Structure formats: structure tokens, C-alpha cells
Amino acid sequence: MIFFVGITAWTQGEHRRRLELWSTLTETGTAEGLAPSTIRDMRLYAGQAGIFFDGEGSWNTGGPGRVALTLKLTDKTYADNATDDQLDYHYPSTERHPSFDRNEIASVKRAQGLGLPLFITSPNRLQKSRTDVRLGYVDAYRDDEAMFFVTFVESILPLATPDELPATDDDAALFGGLPEQTLRLVQQRTQQRRFKTDVLRRYGEKCALCDITTPRLIQGAHLIPKSIGGADDALNGLPLCLNHHTAFDAFLLRIAPDGSSITYAPGVSKSLLQVTHDDLTHLPAKPSSKALSRFYRTDAAKAAFATWA
Structure with missing residues (x-):
């Protein structure tokens, strides 16, 4: 297991790891129709929860705590709204001990604050037993609506500069949104999605x-x-x-x-x-x-x- 010293160094290492995962997933040209064994072997997802953080890869010495790696879409539990460009993802609300849901929600907010991408899995449309994987960034969230707003991207964006990353887990910037450099890269799509959301709410x-x-x-x-x-x-x-x-x-x-x-x-x-x-x-x-x-x-x-x- 690799250990990174300090949150900045840990984030740089985790960013590289996710780049490598995405490169492996897309080496055949697409990350669609993957076998369940591929998802498990790459530790992109395990268990039953909708939000997955890898205990070996994204929660270790030097890191800020649990950092979400994958969001799972099932179209069964929540009415998550996914389009070609965006995803509105509901906070988990399960019958487990409340700490489980809180920890998963916090792990997604950490990924946002660190400017790290998430892998979003969903059943393949033609073969439900197989899985499609996409990349996305949480560009905003609303606690009052219990919702994460995710923008899909085609490739992993450059990591923010060290001075834009939080220095400690208590740093308010960790939960204050995407680092500025990353935010600029997804801001235009974010504005388009928010405008559409407001329009649909009104009309x-x-x-x-x-x-x-x-x-x-x-x-x-x-x-x-x-x-x-x-x-x-x-x-x-x-x-x-x-x-x-x-x-x-x-x-x-x-x-x-x-x-x-x-x-x-x-x-x-x-x-x-x-x-x-x-x-x-x-x-x-x-x-x-x-x-x-x-x-x-x-x-x-x-x-x-x-x-x-």
C-alpha cells in the first residue's frame, strides 16, 4: 500500500491513481458494457451502498478521511435524474445506522473539495447484467434538497494547484466547493444545468x-x-x-x-x-x-x- 504525506501530496497521488483507473477502463475505447468482475477487480465498487469509498485506495495514512470514489445508479432506490451532461444524485437515506449515510455524504463532499473526479456506474442499457462507467465532478450540492449536482466529463481534468487544495481536514475550503481551477473548467456546463433546473421548476x-x-x-x-x-x-x-x-x-x-x-x-x-x-x-x-x-x-x-x- 502506498502512503502519502499530507493532504496535498495524498490528493496528487489519488488523482494519479484515478487517472490510471480511467486509462485502464477506456483502453479498448469505451467504458461501457463492463463485466461485474472487472468492476470488482479494479475496486471501483463493492458492497451494496450507492456511494463507495475504497478502504485501501482512498482512505489511508496522510489522507483527509473517507473520500468517495464511485456513485452507483440503479434507477430503483431514488429518482436520480441523469442526462448526457449532468446528474442530480440524491443523498442516501437508508434504514442503516444514520452514521453510515452521513459518512457517505461527507465522502462525496470531500471528493468535491479536493477536486477529484468520481466514477459513476449504471446498468448497461442493452445488457443489464453489465455496467457502464462515466466520469463526473460534483460541482454543487444542496443540503436542503439532499442532492448532489454532478457534471459529466469525457476525461479527468488537471488537478488544482497545491495552494488551492485544503491544508487540513478541518480546512473550511474542503467543504466549500470545487477548487477554483477545477471549477472554471466545469462552470459553463454547471450554469446551463442550473438554469434548466430552475426553468423546469417554474414551468x-x-x-x-x-x-x-x-x-x-x-x-x-x-x-x-x-x-x-x-x-x-x-x-x-x-x-x-x-x-x-x-x-x-x-x-x-x-x-x-x-x-x-x-x-x-x-x-x-x-x-x-x-x-x-x-x-x-x-x-x-x-x-x-x-x-x-x-x-x-x-x-x-x-x-x-x-x-x-
């Missing part, structure tokens, strides 16, 4: 223009684009499926600022775009009429709508 998990209700197929669409100063505020958004998000951005349709009607560009129709609503009155809340009005005053919108006449 419901359904496309505002059709009947698609699958969350992973719905996007948070900005009314005033971020490129011209649009805010990541649910009032400046609508839940739209990819097709209708594209149609809105391409000025193929126009939603009245008060949401009372939807009109279409020449040669485009409600049926052609497969829109199933005539207005936004069915939504539980309204978007900002000022946001839509401002969007329609932009040069791009005025130029597009001028061709409608």
Missing part, C-alpha cells in the same frame, strides 16, 4: 410548445440570449425540446410577449413544426413579457421578422 417538466415530457429531451431556452446579456433566470426562459428550441432561435415562430398567441414564418406552420399548443396559457407560470419584447427589438429579430411581411 413544469414539459416542452412549452408540444407534449414531450422526458426531462433529458427538454432544454432551458433563453428568451434573451446569453450572448447579448440574457440572464440565467427562469423568467428569461422556457422549457423547449431541441426541435422547438431550434425553431425559436431560428425565428421560425414568434410567441406573443404576453403568451397569448404563436405565429409562424412564411412557409412554416403549426403542424409542420409539430406544435400542439396555440399559446402559453397552459403553463403554470408565465415568462417575462419584457424579456420577449426586448428579444424582438434586437437587430437579428427585426431583420428576421421583416421578411415575414
Whole structure:
């Protein structure tokens, strides 16, 4: 067993170890459809808990305590919401002694504070007996919602500089979020996910223009684009499926600022775009009429709508 002296040195060693694990997992080009024996032999996961920390590899002399290595998705115990880019992972709430759940939650927060990636396992879609493995970083968590917010990545990010890592286990920075350098690398995706979450909370998990209700197929669409100063505020958004998000951005349709009607560009129709609503009155809340009005005053919108006449 390798022992690292001090949290900084331990974190550097653990980061290298996880790099090596991921390299081994993907040496055939993908980490999908792995046999259970592969997961066990690499000590990526063992036991029944949803959160796994390796007692031999990530909890030893010089380390900060238990540091999560793997999150297990089963789609049975909790309604964890995983998309191609993000994962909302519930805190464990089991019938075991409360200390077990608390320790597992703390281990994930430690991984976040140290800027270490997590392996996320889930059943393979075609062969349930086999396992898919992905990489992710906990970019935020909310104790009041008992939820970790994870951003998936394709490869392990560079480790933060030593001065950004906590010096001791009591260091408040250990539980204060990702190190700044790591945070910058995932921040853009994080903002997109949080905006989508807020939009779905305000308007419901359904496309505002059709009947698609699958969350992973719905996007948070900005009314005033971020490129011209649009805010990541649910009032400046609508839940739209990819097709209708594209149609809105391409000025193929126009939603009245008060949401009372939807009109279409020449040669485009409600049926052609497969829109199933005539207005936004069915939504539980309204978007900002000022946001839509401002969007329609932009040069791009005025130029597009001028061709409608």
C-alpha cells in the first residue's frame, strides 16, 4: 500500500491513481458494457451502498478521511435524474445506522473539495447484467434538497494547484466547493444545468410548445440570449425540446410577449413544426413579457421578422 504525506501530496497521488483507473477502463475505447468482475477487480465498487469509498485506495495514512470514489445508479432506490451532461444524485437515506449515510455524504463532499473526479456506474442499457462507467465532478450540492449536482466529463481534468487544495481536514475550503481551477473548467456546463433546473421548476417538466415530457429531451431556452446579456433566470426562459428550441432561435415562430398567441414564418406552420399548443396559457407560470419584447427589438429579430411581411 502506498502512503502519502499530507493532504496535498495524498490528493496528487489519488488523482494519479484515478487517472490510471480511467486509462485502464477506456483502453479498448469505451467504458461501457463492463463485466461485474472487472468492476470488482479494479475496486471501483463493492458492497451494496450507492456511494463507495475504497478502504485501501482512498482512505489511508496522510489522507483527509473517507473520500468517495464511485456513485452507483440503479434507477430503483431514488429518482436520480441523469442526462448526457449532468446528474442530480440524491443523498442516501437508508434504514442503516444514520452514521453510515452521513459518512457517505461527507465522502462525496470531500471528493468535491479536493477536486477529484468520481466514477459513476449504471446498468448497461442493452445488457443489464453489465455496467457502464462515466466520469463526473460534483460541482454543487444542496443540503436542503439532499442532492448532489454532478457534471459529466469525457476525461479527468488537471488537478488544482497545491495552494488551492485544503491544508487540513478541518480546512473550511474542503467543504466549500470545487477548487477554483477545477471549477472554471466545469462552470459553463454547471450554469446551463442550473438554469434548466430552475426553468423546469417554474414551468413544469414539459416542452412549452408540444407534449414531450422526458426531462433529458427538454432544454432551458433563453428568451434573451446569453450572448447579448440574457440572464440565467427562469423568467428569461422556457422549457423547449431541441426541435422547438431550434425553431425559436431560428425565428421560425414568434410567441406573443404576453403568451397569448404563436405565429409562424412564411412557409412554416403549426403542424409542420409539430406544435400542439396555440399559446402559453397552459403553463403554470408565465415568462417575462419584457424579456420577449426586448428579444424582438434586437437587430437579428427585426431583420428576421421583416421578411415575414
